Amino acid sequence: MTIQLSLKSVDKFYGPVGKGVHAVKDITMAVPKGDIIALLGSSGCGKTSTLRMIAGFEAVSRGTIELAGKQVQTLPPVRRNVAMAFEGYSLYPTVSVRDNIAFALKASRLAEAEVARRVGHVADMLEITDILDRFPFSISGGQQQRASLARALVRDADLHLLDEPMGQLEPQLRTLLRGRIKHYIKERGLTAILVTHDQTEANALADRIAVMEGGVLQQYGSPAEIKERPANLFTGTFVGEPPMNVFAATASVSGGTLTFDLTGGLDLRYAESAFDPRVRKMVLDRKQVMIGVRPYAVHRAEQGAAARVVANQWLGDQSHIAASFAGKTIVLVEHDRAHLTEGEPIKVEIKPQDLHIFDPTSGLALSHGNELAA
Amino acid sequence: METTSPVERLLRGIAITLVCLFFMFPIVWIVLMSFQTNETILRVPPSVIFAPTLENYTALITGKLETQAGTLDIDFMGNLWNSLFLSTASVAIGLILGVPAAYAFARLKFRGSEDIAFTLLSFRFAPPLLVLLPLTIYFQQLGLANTYGGLIWVYQLIVLPLILWIVRGYFEDIPADIEYAYRIAGHDFWSTFRRIALPLAGPGIAAAGLLSFIFAWNNFVFALVLASADKQPVTVGALAFVTASGIQYGQVAAGIVLSIAPTFALALYAQRYLVEGLSLGAVKG
Ligand SMILES: Nc1ncnc2c1ncn2[C@@H]1O[C@H](COP(=O)(O)OP(=O)(O)O)[C@@H](O)[C@H]1O
Numbered sequence: 001m002t003i004q005l006s007l008k009s010v011d012k013f014y015g016p017v018g019k020g021v022h023a024v025k026d027i028t029m030a031v032p033k034g035d036i037i038a039l040l041g042s043s044g045c046g047k048t049s050t051l052r053m054i055a056g057f058e059a060v061s062r063g064t065i066e067l068a069g070k071q072v073q074t075l076p077p078v079r080r081n082v083a084m085a086f087e088g089y090s091l092y093p094t095v096s097v098r099d100n101i102a103f104a105l106k107a108s109r110l111a112e113a114e115v116a117r118r119v120g121h122v123a124d125m126l127e128i129t130d131i132l133d134r135f136p137f138s139i140s141g142g143q144q145q146r147a148s149l150a151r152a153l154v155r156d157a158d159l160h161l162l163d164e165p166m167g168q169l170e171p172q173l174r175t176l177l178r179g180r181i182k183h184y185i186k187e188r189g190l191t192a193i194l195v196t197h198d199q200t201e202a203n204a205l206a207d208r209i210a211v212m213e214g215g216v217l218q219q220y221g222s223p224a225e226i227k228e229r230p231a232n233l234f235t236g237t238f239v240g241e242p243p244m245n246v247f248a249a250t251a252s253v254s255g256g257t258l259t260f261d262l263t264g265g266l267d268l269r270y271a272e273s274a275f276d277p278r279v280r281k282m283v284l285d286r287k288q289v290m291i292g293v294r295p296y297a298v299h300r301a302e303q304g305a306a307a308r309v310v311a312n313q314w315l316g317d318q319s320h321i322a323a324s325f326a327g328k329t330i331v332l333v334e335h336d337r338a339h340l341t342e343g344e345p346i347k348v349e350i351k352p353q354d355l356h357i358f359d360p361t362s363g364l365a366l367s368h369g370n371e372l373a374a
Numbered sequence: 375m376e377t378t379s380p381v382e383r384l385l386r387g388i389a390i391t392l393v394c395l396f397f398m399f400p401i402v403w404i405v406l407m408s409f410q411t412n413e414t415i416l417r418v419p420p421s422v423i424f425a426p427t428l429e430n431y432t433a434l435i436t437g438k439l440e441t442q443a444g445t446l447d448i449d450f451m452g453n454l455w456n457s458l459f460l461s462t463a464s465v466a467i468g469l470i471l472g473v474p475a476a477y478a479f480a481r482l483k484f485r486g487s488e489d490i491a492f493t494l495l496s497f498r499f500a501p502p503l504l505v506l507l508p509l510t511i512y513f514q515q516l517g518l519a520n521t522y523g524g525l526i527w528v529y530q531l532i533v534l535p536l537i538l539w540i541v542r543g544y545f546e547d548i549p550a551d552i553e554y555a556y557r558i559a560g561h562d563f564w565s566t567f568r569r570i571a572l573p574l575a576g577p578g579i580a581a582a583g584l585l586s587f588i589f590a591w592n593n594f595v596f597a598l599v600l601a602s603a604d605k606q607p608v609t610v611g612a613l614a615f616v617t618a619s620g621i622q623y624g625q626v627a628a629g630i631v632l633s634i635a636p637t638f639a640l641a642l643y644a645q646r647y648l649v650e651g652l653s654l655g656a657v658k659g
């Protein structure tokens with residue numbers, strides 16, 4: 001596995017280093033050649049800033065960026081061999097969509113026929129063949145976005161940076177294009193970083209997801225890893241739909257029973273033996289912990305902790321049930337239509353292997369089910 | 375298309391006619407005057423019916439001004455040529471210097487860039503005469519007094535700030551990402567400037583060029599102080615029409631017509647670009 005892009009302790013300050021807006025904080029990550037990475041995070045968390053530093057539009061305040069084996073953080077954009085689809089499209093207003101897409105290929109002195117073939121191919125893939133001869137101002141936002149995406153994808157670059165490339169598209173088209181784009185990138189062995197705030201998109205397209213918040217890289221791993229082993233409370237609650245249920249708890253043990261006393265005056269009891277000894281020790285050493293559980297891991301059962309239904313929604317393929325539980329709300333997901341009415345008492349059960357335990361102050365994950373977090 | 379009632383259209387037509395009359399009247403009147411003799415111009419009551427004569431124009435073109443006191447030599451065509459040369463050269467140099475500077479001020483925010491830009495603009499605040507008096511002495515010592523080069527240099531005081539500030543605004547309106555998109559596609563800074571920034575700011579540059587041409591053309595006081603007869607533009611040359619035997623209205627009018635003709639023609643030609651410039655907003659991505 002060769003590393004195509006490597007960020008080492010990269011910081012971005014807008015304004016004087018140490019004083020200005022600290023948009024990106026000490027990011028270190030390595031992108032293997034041929035991978036698609038999704039940069040996932042809420043608005044303003046520093047995704048675009050990170051891309052722009054890689055592309056060379058913003059100076060790197062601290063740290064190094066290595067691309068295809070050479071340090072690039074001080075090189076001008078033209079010498080980095082990076083392709084980018086901009087968040088704001090940024091098409092050249094004075095030329096047709098076709099020329100917009102072909103511009104970079106012409107600069108690389110590719111034969112005319114080859115340029116035409118490639119432009120035709122990406123245009124086909126992104127469903128913009130019929131607007132190739134129009135000008136950017138005369139097409140819709142979604143079409144401009146696809147033209148801008150085409151302009152980036154048509155190139156042979158060492159790295160493709162796609163900043164929210166499908167934000168303006170309607171859902172059906174987005175789903176369709178997602179598959180085609182992934183195929184296109186994989187077929188050519190391109191390396192791509194895709195910025196998005198849509199988890200579905202990140203999960204569908206990416207080999208690895210980098211979760212960012214507040215300029216900090218929260219977690220970097222495969223979609224499954226992020227889902228099963230969230231590194232901290234933020235990733236735990238940010239990734240996953242509906243979000244993870246989180247409760248503060250005090251752990252104690254007596255007579256072979258491990259009890260989590262939830263702050264709402266409700267207890268979750270487990271046989272001591274249900275836990276791995278190391279996890280048990282960690283929990284009892286800490287006493288105060290945060291416990292997290294995914295909505296699909298909360299089950300209704302004959303025996304269990306008491307809850308009362310506050311809402312029950314059937315989404316066509318699953319039910320989302322919200323219930324008041326330990327002074328807060330717990331959400332559970334069921335695959336069948338649940339016949340529950342508001343106010344109805346239910347019992348819920350959470351299996352010990354579905355518990356994610358976090359440190360209440362730092363938010364760092366301590367254990368996932370029966371394994372200690374790394 | 376909005377639909378309008380005939381009455382509304384009629385009223386609108388009348389309003390437009392009135393406005394046009396109001397603005398065009400002085401020009402039309404001057405054009406009419408330029409084809410009349412002093413006697414017909416000064417007759418009371420004035421009338422638009424007269425026998426047109428080209429005498430004023432021939433006088434200007436041949437440089438022989440006939441007055442009651444005799445024939446006077448004037449060099450109106452020379453002045454006109456001076457105006458044309460001085461203005462064109464000043465604007466050309468102003469554009470060559472000002473456009474890259476405007477780009478730098480728009481794109482590269484460096485320490486003190488605002489201050490420098492403002493200082494350049496402040497040249498426009500100083501009363502020209504205040505600058506001129508010390509300048510005259512320097513120019514004499516440097517041998518720049520009464521040279522085209524010296525005049526063109528001083529004209530930069532008028533031309534450069536205008537170009538700089540107008541064009542800078544246009545550059546700032548181009549989203550930087552359009553240029554980045556071009557640069558990342560394998561083009562260097564200079565070709566991006568030439569191929570993306572310049573064409574997109576083209577209408578603004580045309581507007582700034584036109585405007586500064588008009589300002590340079592209409593300048594009076596710099597040339598009055600720094601140039602002698604053979605380098606004088608029309609604005610200064612027109613003083614010759616005030617003769618011992620009175621003012622030659624017909625020739626003054628003909629002089630005005632000839633001297634506004636180039637700017638007028640230029641404005642008509644550049645109108646296309648100016649309108650494009652105004653609609654750039656709709657083009658931006
Ligand atoms: N040019 C800039 N000058 C100052 N602050 C900026 C600039 N660009 C972005 N920021 C700030 O940096 C932070 C991260 O922005 P950005 O990278 O655009 O976030 P994202 O793309 O994740 O929405 C935000 O707080 C934003 O306000």
Ligand SMILES: [Mg+2]
Nearest residue numbers: 047048049087
């Ligand atoms: Mg962004």
